Amino acid sequence: MSYQLQDLLYLMQRLRSPEGGCPWDRAQNFASIVPHTLEEVYEVVDAIEREDWGHLKGELGDLFFQVIFYAQLAQEEGRFDFHDILDALVVKLLRRHPHVFPNAELYQSLEAAPPVSMEEVGQLWEAIKHTERAEEAPHQPTRHLADIPTSLPGLTRARKLQKRAAQVGFDWPDPSGVLDKIEEEIQELRAAIASGRQAEIQDEMGDLLFAQVNLCRHLKVDPExxxxxxxxxxxxxxxxxxxxxxxxxxxxxxxxxxxxxxxxxxxxxxxxxxx
Structure with missing residues (x-):
């Protein structure tokens, strides 16, 4: 016997059931699960980077269970359910891949489409996301950095901020300019250390890290x-x-x-x- 998605959804309902459910699972809410979700994400990443394929299947299952848990909580509160998540995801992916689904229809004839480069796909993706952000807040000026989550790890968020700013031309033309900036930040950090002012040291250390992330981006290296x-x-x-x-x-x-x-x-x- 091989369990299917519906079996997992039923299992989650049983865990949260007031009658015969699990006390720990019943006590959870959206906020309390977040640390577990982050932990599961990093365990998936760790298994992939170590090429531990034997454990990856289990880690992916643990991560998927987090989605099931959130969906169950939302269903209990009358917000949405797992099927709403799937539907919204498919609709979004259809919209963001017009080069694959030109009519935003999933089941359509496979027609030969003009080849699209990775760079063109990235530009198209960002243009669509920019339109989506404008539609979500039609009466507010579009802020290019508005939807980058503050909860991201610092290095990852720095890279995303820099990438978004670069899309409107606020960027060094090549890595040499970033290297010069890093050297400038090192000198400013030396001066801060000499001053002995901890707040200034922290500020300059942050600037140096931010510049290093920028160099990573220019060299196509993920800083994390x-x-x-x-x-x-x-x-x-x-x-x-x-x-x-x-x-x-x-x-x-x-x-x-x-x-x-x-x-x-x-x-x-x-x-x-x-x-």
Whole structure:
């Protein structure tokens, strides 16, 4: 027997049922589930980046269950249900892919369409989203940055802000200008550190990070992904150092920074041999 979508929807209803349901599931609301949703998203990302395909299926299921949970809560409050979510999603995707569905109809004859480049698709997508934003607030001036969620991770939101601003020409023409800006921000950070004013240091540190995200965007590097990769690299190399310390008795105080750094370089050399 293979369970289907309707089985999952029924399971969710049973979990939330006042009679015989799960006390934990019944106690949840939209706000209380948000931390779990974020956790599930990162677990999916982690499984993909580690190419752990065996666990990815389960992690995707956990993430999908979050959608089912929100849909159940909304249905109980008379707002919408899971089928409304599906319908709104299909309608939006049809509208945003006119190069595939020219009549905004899902089941239509497959006709040969002129080839469209990735860049053209991106421009079309943003133009459609701009129109949607104007339709949602017809009596207000369109703000280009208005719908970028403040709850996004800082690096991701910085990239989205910069990308949106670049669409109207507010951008460096090439990476060299961004590198110059980074050097300028480093000098300003040095001055802030010399002043000893913590608020100024934090402000300049933020400017430097923002400029670095801008460079990532120009180089077509996702800053979150790059940082996660470096985090994993740091963890691997630090684990190697820790193994050496433990082999020598486990007392970190016996080793100078120079000795620890030598093991760090040894870990780097090991990695190069396995590349």
């Amino acid at each position: 992904q790059a940082l996660r990769s470096t985090n994993r690299k740091f963890e691997r190399r630090f684990d190697f150092i820790e193994q050496q310390v433990q082999s020598a008795g486990g007392d970190w105080t016996r080793f100078s920074l120079q000795a620890l750094d030598a093991w760090w370089r040894a870990a780097k050399e090991q990695e190069k041999k396995h590349e």
